[in-house]
Amino acid sequence: MPFDKKSLLDFLEILDKEITDEITLVAAGGTAMTLLDTKPSTIDIDFTIPSQDVREFEDALKKVPHGFRIDYWTGGMVFSQILPDDYLEKSIPIKTKLKNIKLKALNPLDIVVTKIGRLDERDLQDIKACIEKFKLTKTQIKKRAKDVEYVGHEDSYKINLQHVVKTFFQKR
Numbered sequence: 001m002p003f004d005k006k007s008l009l010d011f012l013e014i015l016d017k018e019i020t021d022e023i024t025l026v027a028a029g030g031t032a033m034t035l036l037d038t039k040p041s042t043i044d045i046d047f048t049i050p051s052q053d054v055r056e057f058e059d060a061l062k063k064v065p066h067g068f069r070i071d072y073w074t075g076g077m078v079f080s081q082i083l084p085d086d087y088l089e090k091s092i093p094i095k096t097k098l099k100n101i102k103l104k105a106l107n108p109l110d111i112v113v114t115k116i117g118r119l120d121e122r123d124l125q126d127i128k129a130c131i132e133k134f135k136l137t138k139t140q141i142k143k144r145a146k147d148v149e150y151v152g153h154e155d156s157y158k159i160n161l162q163h164v165v166k167t168f169f170q171k172r
Contacts, residue, residue, distance in 0.1 A: 001068055002041035005034050011045075011066065012101055018060035019100040023053035026091050028078045028114060032105035033126060035094050038133050044069040048106070050088065051075045078106070078114040081157075082149040108134040112164075113145045117152075119160040124167070131168055138169040 003011070008031065026049065027035050030042030049057055051074050061070065076083040083106075091104035106114070108130045115123040130136060142165065150157035 002043055003031075003034065003045060003068075004041045005037070008034060008042075008045065009096060012096065012098060012103065015060050015064050016098045016101045018063045019056055021056055022100050022102060023056050024050050024088070024102040024104065025053075025057065026050075026088065027094070027103070027105045028073075029111065030126065032111050033129065035103075035105045036092065036108065038108070038129050039126065044071060046070075046078070047072040048076055048078050048083070048087070049074060077151075078110075080117050080151045081114045082151065083110055083114070084144075084147040109136060109140055109144045112136060112141055113148050116145060116160045116164055117150060117157055119163065124164075127164055128168060138165055141165070 008027075012025075025047045026032075028046040028048050030039060030044070031046045033039040034042045045068070047057075047070075049072055054072075054074055057072070073079075076085065076087045087106065087110055088104070090107040090110065092107060094103040094105055096103050112127050112130050115127050131141075142161070145157075145161050148157075
C-alpha cells in the first residue's frame, strides 16, 4: 500500500497520541522524499531515530495496529550506511501538528548517499529526482559519500558511487 504525504502524516498523528516524551523521527529514503514533495508516495516507511528515542517509538508502535512495513534504524544508520554525526542537524524539519514527535526528513544529499549503497532501479530514479529538484552537484555527492560509513563490502559502495556520478554527471 503506497503512502502519500497525507497518509504518512495521518499515521504519525495517531502514533503521536501514544508517545509520552518528545522524540525525533528522521524520515529516510522514499519517506523523506515524499515528505519533501520530491515523490508522490512511498511503498514503505523508513526512519532513522536517535538512540535515546527508539524505545519510546517502539512502545508506541506496539500500541497502534498498522499492518504495514516500517523500517527504522538507530542514530544515523540507514540501510547499510552510517551517516556522519551531523546528519541530524542537516536534516530538514517538517512542519506538522504533532505534539510529541519532532519530524524531520534527511537532507536530500543524505538521501542520495544512503541510496547509493543498494542502488537498484528505484534508487536510481530517486537519486535522479533528488539531484534535479535540489540541484545537487557531483562534488557535493562525492564529498558527502566520503564521510559515510558503509557496513559491508566497501568497494561495492565505491563502485555504486562511480556509477551514479557517471550516470548523472557525465557530459553528453
